[in-house]
Each structure stands twice: as structure tokens, then as C-alpha cells.
Amino acid sequence: xxxxxxxxxxxxxxxxxxxxxxxxxxxxxxxxxxxxxxxxxxxxxxxxxxxxxxxxxxxxxxxxxxxxxxxxxxxxxxxxxxxxxxxxxxxxxxxxxxxxxxxxxxxxxxxxxxxxxxxxxxxxxxxxxxxxxxxxxxxxxxxxxxxxxxxxxxxxxxxxxxxxxxxxxxxxxxxxxxxxxxxxxxxxxxxxxxxxxxxxxxxxxxxxxxxxxxxxxxxxxxxxxxxxxxxxxxxxxxxxxxxxxxxxxxxxxxxxxxxxxxxxxxxxxxxxxxxxxxxxxxxxxxxxxxxxxxxxxxxxxxxxxxxxxxxxxxxxxxxxxxxxxxxxxxxxxxxxxxxxxxxxxxxxxxxxxxxxxxxxxxxxxxxxxxxxxxxxxxxxxxxxxxxxxxxxxxxxxxxxxxxxxxxxxxxx
Numbered sequence: 001x002x003x004x005x006x007x008x009x010x011x012x013x014x015x016x017x018x019x020x021x022x023x024x025x026x027x028x029x030x031x032x033x034x035x036x037x038x039x040x041x042x043x044x045x046x047x048x049x050x051x052x053x054x055x056x057x058x059x060x061x062x063x064x065x066x067x068x069x070x071x072x073x074x075x076x077x078x079x080x081x082x083x084x085x086x087x088x089x090x091x092x093x094x095x096x097x098x099x100x101x102x103x104x105x106x107x108x109x110x111x112x113x114x115x116x117x118x119x120x121x122x123x124x125x126x127x128x129x130x131x132x133x134x135x136x137x138x139x140x141x142x143x144x145x146x147x148x149x150x151x152x153x154x155x156x157x158x159x160x161x162x163x164x165x166x167x168x169x170x171x172x173x174x175x176x177x178x179x180x181x182x183x184x185x186x187x188x189x190x191x192x193x194x195x196x197x198x199x200x201x202x203x204x205x206x207x208x209x210x211x212x213x214x215x216x217x218x219x220x221x222x223x224x225x226x227x228x229x230x231x232x233x234x235x236x237x238x239x240x241x242x243x244x245x246x247x248x249x250x251x252x253x254x255x256x257x258x259x260x261x262x263x264x265x266x267x268x269x270x271x272x273x274x275x276x277x278x279x280x281x282x283x284x285x286x287x288x289x290x291x292x293x294x295x296x297x298x299x300x301x302x303x304x305x306x307x308x309x310x311x312x313x314x315x316x317x318x319x320x321x322x323x324x325x326x327x328x329x330x331x332x333x334x335x336x337x338x339x340x341x342x343x344x345x346x347x348x349x350x351x352x353x354x355x356x357x358x359x360x361x362x363x364x365x366x367x368x369x370x371x372x373x374x375x376x377x378x379x380x381x382x383x384x385x386x387x388x389x390x391x392x393x394x395x396x397x398x399x400x401x402x403x404x405x406x407x408x409x410x411x412x
Contacts, residue, residue, distance in 0.1 A: 008107055011062035014065075017044035018059060018070040028072040040075070075160070134315050143253055143288050153392040155201040155305045156257060158195060158249070158315030159210060160385065161346035162366040163188055164269070165245070166215035166238035168230040169369045177404070179369035180232040181241050187367045191402040192249050195387040196256050198400050201390070205257035206303060207249055210346040210364070211267025211314030213274065214242050223269070238271065246277060247284070254290060263294045263301045268316040302331050306392030309338040315363055322360040340395030349374070350381035367404065 006014075021040035022028060028040055038046075045055035063069055169179035215238065216222065221231035232238075253260045264278035275297055282293040294301055301312040313326050318326060323343040328335050335341070335358075343361040349370075352363045365384045384403040391397045 006061055006065060008065060011065035013045070014059060014062035015066060015068075015070050016148040017047065019074050020044070020132045022070065022072065022074040023076060025076060026078075028070070030189065031072075031075065041071070047403045049307050061340070132205060141284055141288055143290070150201040150256075150258060152203050153306070154200060154205060154397075155308070155390045155392070156196075156199045156202040157206045157208065157310070157388045158192065158253070158385075159208050159344060159364055159388070160188065160213065160249070161163065161210040161364040162212040162267070162349055162368060163242075164212055164215040164366075164368045165242040166221075166231055166233060166235075167368060168232040173372050174370055174375035176375065177369040179371070181238060184368065185241050185245050187404060187407065188245050189248055190407050191367060192252060193399055194351070194402045194406065196252055199256075199387050199389060200398070201256070203255050203258040204305070205260050206263070206305075206310070207253055207260060208263045208301075208312050209246065209265060209274070209277070209343065210312060210344065211265040211316070212269040212346065213246070213264075213267070213277065214238055214270040217270050217272050224271075230373075236371055239276070242273075243277065243280065246281065250281070250291060254255040254288075259290050259292070261292045261294070261303065263303065263312050265301060265312050265314050265346075266297065266299060267314045300326065300330060302327070302334070304334050304338070305390055307338050308340045308342070308390050308392070308395060309334050309340075311343040311391075313343065313345050315345035320345065320352070320354055320361045320363070321356070323361055324356045325358060340390070342396075 004343060016305050018040045020045045026038060026040040031039075038052075042052050042055045042060045044321070050058045059070075148153045163184060164179075165181060165184050167184070169176065171178050216229050216231060216235070217224070219235045221229050221235075223229060229373075250260055257270055262278075262281060264274050264281070266274045278293060278295050278297075282295050285291040285293060299313060299317055303310045303312070309327070309331060310312045311323060311331075313323065320343070323345075324341075327341060327343065341359045343359060345361070345363045348363050348364070349368075350363065351365050354361045364386060365381055367383055367385050368377055369383070370381075382403070384401050386402075387400045388396055389398040389400075
């Protein structure tokens with residue numbers, strides 16, 4: 001007896017949908033097909049969000065109403081569908097995760113809704129292509145005369161951790177300090193000026209941006225999961241301040257050191273913008289032999305200095321306890337040839353040190369003030385930026401610190 005829950009029109013639509021899937025190479029009941037190709041009934045039902053377990057009932061209801069089956073002779077076996085074919089209809093940088101077909105009252109196909117998801121690998125490739133195209137036109141800085149004096153056995157390491165250009169904090173709301181683009185730039189420049197003049201004279205230097213230099217990675221001032229952030233200024237304004245400051249740090253380091261090596265780590269707040277920064281700096285300093293930029297988009301960077309091996313990671317994807325074995329695997333030869341090994345991370349905004357066999361792991365405080373979210377979560381870490389001095393043979397021999405109170409003291 002016909003099921004009164006659907007109309008003849010709906011039944012015709014279901015039969016037509018199954019027959020269309022037969023034409024597209026999805027088989028009928030009892031017909032074997034290659035692995036990964038579902039039957040016509042299941043595929044047609046899935047297009048209207050019917051589960052695989054309910055697909056047969058969905059189809060049988062239509063058969064009862066109309067008193068006929070779909071025309072199984074319409075099935076035409078097809079060759080395997082490649083990724084490019086399956087992704088037809090999706091914009092570059094996205095993968096198709098499903099398709100939904102919708103029909104006219106007469107049962108004919110009216111249109112198709114292509115459901116997509118981000119292709120992270122392709123989007124990063126597209127980003128690098130776009131950056132390369134833009135930075136090819138950037139003017140190159142002319143080489144500068146080298147700084148002749150300085151100890152060859154010392155390396156000055158300047159760690160910029162989680163500076164969050166573009167973050168907005170209001171002291172009355174957070175119980176802490178104000179923070180905006182202007183404050184962020186003043187703090188970073190002042191900290192670097194202080195550290196570079198108080199560290200001993202070293203021929204070599206390492207400037208590390210340890211991730212989250214920028215607070216957000218899009219024009220909406222949102223996290224990758226869609227959470228709104230307290231933001232100061234538009235995205236281009238934030239990028240301009242960050243790039244200007246990064247260039248200032250390198251130019252200042254060149255005045256005090258013979259060479260400057262720069263590492264830009266990708267943070268969870270700026271995974272794409274950090275690639276722009278490293279590529280732009282690499283192109284700008286292309287003709288400056290005293291500056292080297294690590295342009296690898298990896299989440300784990302390494303730097304060897306004599307008997308020292310340094311690992312840089314933002315700290316958002318691998319726990320501190322797992323970093324030593326990662327270093328031993330990634331840099332097995334360097335591991336065997338060095339005595340002093342370090343992992344330097346950010347992300348957590350506070351000082352934490354843990355020693356493991358063969359490696360000292362450390363996270364660093366930040367200069368940035370706490371925003372409303374961190375304040376409400378109870379975060380109360382102090383703020384500073386550090387310069388660490390490594391000896392080629394003896395490991396860490398000194399460190400220097402700048403905190404915001406020192407800037408206020410200078411103003412007074």
C-alpha cells in the first residue's frame with residue numbers, strides 16, 4: 001500500500017535522482033563496482049542528507065507510491081575518477097567533500113550544490129606563489145659595510161616571542177596595561193635598542209620571530225576557528241607596523257654585528273602572514289650578504305653554532321616533552337656533534353624551563369600586554385624580552401633582559 005508520507009511528485013524526484021546516478025556510473029543493487037564507488041540509491045539519498053542506513057527505505061517508499069522501479073539498464077560503468085575531476089566546480093585551494101543535486105518539480109536536475117573544504121597544502125602553495133610574484137618587485141637594499149669588531153666565538157640571540165601586533169587591550173578591562181599598534185611598535189623597538197647595546201660585541205647574531213608576531217591572519221580579525229579578537233586597526237595597517245618593526249630590528253642588528261641570521265616561525269595566530277614576512281624580508285635583503293633569512297615554512301627551525309644546536313618552535317603543535325626526540329630525529333648528525341642543545345618556544349606567554357637528557361627546553365615571556373580573554377582566564381605572567389649569548393664551545397654564557405618598566409623609567 002502506498003506510503004502517504006510522500007507525494008507522487010516527491011516519488012518521481014527520488015526515482016529520477018537514482019536514475020541520474022546510474023548514468024553517472026553508480027551501480028544498482030547486486031552490481032559490483034570498483035572500490036570507493038557507492039550504489040546509485042545510496043548516492044542519491046546522500047545528496048539530500050539521508051544516511052546510508054536509511055537510503056533503501058527512502059528509495060522503497062518512492063517505489064511503493066509509483067509502483068515501479070528505477071530503470072537499472074541506465075547504469076553505465078565509468079573509469080575511476082581522479083582528484084582533479086572530482087574537484088571540478090571547486091575554487092583553486094579547495095577540495096570537494098560532497099555534492100548535492102536538487103531537482104525541478106518535473107524531476108529534471110535543476111542544479112548542484114558543491115560542498116568544499118580547504119586544501120591547506122594547495123593554499124600554502126598559492127600563498128607562496130602570490131608572495132613571490134609581489135616580492136619580486138620589491139627594491140633590494142644595498143649592502144652595508146660590515147661591523148669589524150666583535151668576538152667570533154659569541155652569538156647574540158634576540159628572541160621576539162608572541163608580540164601580537166594588532167591586539168587591543170584596555171587597562172580598565174584587563175587590570176593590566178593598554179596595548180595597541182603604536183604601543184606594540186614602541187615596545188619592540190625600545191627593547192631591541194636596549195638589548196643590542198647592552199650585549200657584548202659579537203660578530204654573529206640570530207634574530208628569531210617565534211610566532212604570533214601578528215595577532216590575526218585575515219581582514220575579519222578572527223582566529224582560524226572563527227572567534228573574534230580584540231583588534232586595533234585594519235589588517236594592512238597591522239602588517240605595515242609589523243614589517244616596519246622587523247626591518248628596523250635587522251637594520252639595527254647590522255650596525256652592531258657582522259652577520260644577522262633571521263628565523264620567522266609560524267604561529268597559530270599568523271600562519272599565513274608569517275610566510276609573507278619571511279619571503280618579503282628574503283627578497284629585500286637578497287643583495288645583502290651579511291643577512292640570511294630562513295625561508296622554510298616548516299614549524300621546526302634549527303640553527304647550529306659551533307658546539308650549540310638551537311631548535312625554534314612556536315609551541316602550539318608539539319609538547320615540550322616531545323621536542324628533544326624530535327631534534328634527535330631531525331638533526332641526528334648535528335645532535336651527535338654538539339654538546340649544548342636548546343629548544344626555544346613561545347605560545348604560552350610565560351617563562352618555563354625543563355631540562356631533559358641532552359636538551360634544555362624553554363618558553364619565553366612576551367612584551368605584549370594581556371588582552372581581555374587572557375585576563376578573564378587568570379593569566380598574570382610578567383612581561384619581558386631576552387637576549388641570550390652563546391659561546392661557540394661553552395654554550396650559554398649570559399643573558400640580558402628588557403621589560404616595559406624600563407621604558408617607563410626612561411620616560412620619567
